[in-house]
Amino acid sequence: MPDSPKIQRQLPKRHDLAPLLKFKQPVWSATERRLARALTIEDLRTIAKRRTPKAAFDYTDGAAESEVSLARARQAFADVEFHPSVLHDVSEVDTSREVLGARVAMPFGIAPTGFTRMMQTEGEKAGARVAQQAGIPFALSTMGTTSIEDVAAAAPGGRHFFQLYMWKDRDRSMALVDRAAKAGYDTLLVTVDVPVAGARLRDVRNGMTIPPTLTPRTVANAVPRPAWWINFLTTEPLAFASLDSWSGTVAELLDTMFDPTVSIEDLAWIKSQWPGKVVVKGVQTVHDARRVADVGVDGLILSNHGGRQLDRAPVPFHLLPEVVKEVGSELEVWIDGGIMSGQDIVAALAHGAHFTEVGRAYLYGLMAGGEAGVRRTVEILSGQIERTMRLLGVTSLDELEPGHVTQLERLQPRVRG
Template identity: 80%
Template sequence: MKRQAPKPRDLRPLLKFKKPTMSGRKRRLAAALTLDDLRVIAKRRTPKAAFDYTDGAADGEVSLARAREAFADVQFNPAILRDVSTVDTSRVVLGERVAWPFGIAPTGFTRMMHAEGEVAGAQAAAAAGIPFSLSTMGTTSIEDVAAAAPGGRHWFQLYMWKDRDRSMALVDRAAKAGYDTLLVTVDVPVAGARLRDVRNGMTIPPTLTPRTVLNAIPRPEWWWNFLTTEPLAFASLDAWSGTVADLLDTMFDPTVTYADLAWIKEQWPGKVVVKGVQTVDDARRLADAGVDAVLLSNHGGRQLDRAPVPFHLLPEVVKAVGSEVEVHLDTGIMSGQDIVAALAHGATFTLVGRAYLYGLMAGGRPGVDRMIEILTGQITRTMRLLGVASLDELNPEHVTQLVRWGPRPI
């Protein structure tokens, strides 16, 4: 092998150094290539009680694990020799076109995860052209979220309380503030057994104990933001000083029925989505009741543990009611590939909750932007690798659900 001394002009291109990024947050977020990476950053920067509230589920957390396994057990079946130089990732959802086939799910206690809270989520969603859903248990008011992202599309999630007048007062405020869709959540007659929260003694506002103080030492930014911004409170509720589980059991009404849903629907001028559907029969009955969409969800595994996996239920529901109502899906989504798989199985739209909060905890508004950037990049790449140029081209032939476990024959 012939050798020669390297010449300066040959070395020059090899000696270009990357310009250093002075912002620690920018460096962290740029290094996050997946939602799991954002989760790791979030755990490192957020006190245990707040992180576990987001990360945890009910009882043994079996429902959440199974939902994520369901997506992991998807086999994609790509088509080749297709022109995918450009792809259309938009879709008409509840009468309006959105830029991407996912939105931000309603999450409670959001400013506990990061002081920017719902404002960061609403602004990031508006910038990306996707809907943002505000929870009844939100920590920013209905009006302030709308004002923070005036060009965004806002949905309001309703828990029906025992005090019906107060519940409907929130619905009226949302309509007046320009929210176009009401997500009626129906899987919370009582709070699920969220054992991480019980063990952490999580309260609103957070309680300072020797353990929480020790946990705060390596997380000074979170505590500085918490102590120097508006006190944490539920924007739609009176002050509460007990545990989260006690609050939920005090508020939620276990007597809500289909008749109550019809009453709500009569008073709401926009679209109605029912969130928490877990059987084909209920999806059929809701379609007959005239709702605009059913949202297959087991509340991210946070209510009934070992509940049906929404992704497994999806093909049956689409077959039963997909020609009459839109079928949306959440629970277990941790990548753009998961979203593409859901769309191929017939979902109209998806929502992400934990993914959003991981981004928020990792870096506030820039962290949410990074979460959206990761998902949109994965969606676009997966579509191209599958050989589809638009979401409407996705169909069940693009995915095979591998079987890890199933019902035991009787």
């Protein structure tokens, strides 16, 4: 074989190197550096776990009993197969949608979450401010740790929902509803899957209390997480949107508050008391979707409470097509539970959902970096939504339809003989 010709070499010239070498500008903020490395919601979860005491992190991350419902909800989205269409101009995509009579910038909102300032001291105010900036709704929980009025003041131009647990003390519940209406909240989310608290075993094992109880184990767990404790101890004491104080465990608080007698008649009565839109959260069967629709509410959320109530409850994503077929022409059908990416949101919309809500994804961002972390959550989800739409060949949410997704079958009911 002939010898290969020798490679001609020369010393590089500075003007040739300049366009090839660009030194990265240093980022002085540790929070910014941390969040910039987070490319997915799972990345934010990893950071959150590292920076948050175990009891607070597990309250967010955990679910009921064996946590089967949570695992199945996430698996349902993993089992989606997309069907893209090519050769379309997708240089511009529109991620907005009309939700309950008003336009939102993206097809997801921040779900109501309890004890939020325990996760990170900026709490609900951070979520409300980011939601306002992003043009999406923010929902405050009855078990939130910032008052109804303070959330409204933190994001005066934002769109606010109030989530109601119907308590045994009805007058106290309706006093909250009245406060929310006066503060400008436009939608009431009535949660109906909490006759009693679910068995959240992580919280039991962690001895989860409000405020956190100091034990040798919690002190040891706090040592590598000084920032959380400094923030917790040097900011406004933990308080609730709906009660003055509580010194017991979370489970004891929930069982004291939740009313196991709430019925469909109560839902109709609540609707008559509220001047704005009403959405029912926690529907888990087609039959109940029909009952709720017959009350005349404006929407329902297919939700098993993020797997935190009845373990092995139906997977909301699996229910979507049947529920939309039954009541989708009468009200808006939303979904939550198991959503960890923008792809999950797009799959839900193509499968029939009108809108989605994210809870854990928001809290992972909050724990990872406060308000900046929540902003990073929204950036990740919105970027994934836009990219997935382009790759599917659609330019608006209205173009998404069942033909874009196949739900690969993993769990099927056994045929009874």
